[in-house]
Amino acid sequence: MRPLTEHEIRDCLVNVDEAERQQVGLPHDYLLLDWDHLDFLAWRDPRFRSRAYLIAEQGDRTVGIALRAADGASSARSAVCNICHTMQPGDHVTLFTARKPAPAETSIGTYMCADLSCHENVRLAAPLAPGEIRGSVDRRIDGTTHRAEGFLARVIEL
Numbered sequence: 001m002r003p004l005t006e007h008e009i010r011d012c013l014v015n016v017d018e019a020e021r022q023q024v025g026l027p028h029d030y031l032l033l034d035w036d037h038l039d040f041l042a043w044r045d046p047r048f049r050s051r052a053y054l055i056a057e058q059g060d061r062t063v064g065i066a067l068r069a070a071d072g073a074s075s076a077r078s079a080v081c082n083i084c085h086t087m088q089p090g091d092h093v094t095l096f097t098a099r100k101p102a103p104a105e106t107s108i109g110t111y112m113c114a115d116l117s118c119h120e121n122v123r124l125a126a127p128l129a130p131g132e133i134r135g136s137v138d139r140r141i142d143g144t145t146h147r148a149e150g151f152l153a154r155v156i157e158l
Contacts, residue, residue, distance in 0.1 A: 001038040001057060006030075009041075012055060012064040014156050015101045020066065024053065039145040040152075042116040044069070052096060052116055056149045065155050069114070070095035082110045083151065084118035084144045098155045108155050118144055 004012070010021050027033070027043040045051035050071070055064035076090035097109035113121060122140040
């Protein structure tokens, strides 16, 4: 992913109004992000915990959406994130919804890691099973990127 300035991050959000755009809280580690190793950028707003953001490159442009986390905790013992496909304890997966850009009045949701760490989860060095090759990790990374970009595309109807 190419490096983005604070202004570019705010401007690429397509489903927020101007007041919401000015309230976007950047990730705490924004200045330390290793952009060369990011397939997409996702984070929870440090000031408003129910808000989150997902930004990815769609073709030759960068597009982002604002997300809302569902209230309450899950009573499930475990759950699977729809983006990275990792099994998590139930309270580590949250329903995030995104409203479609105007004039649509609908929202789309998906279950994601509550801390939006999908990008890191697929890169964790798990012990290799007998006969397992590194290619499986690369496929997980590609799949996670594809699913994140697909969710973003469904919201903005690309």
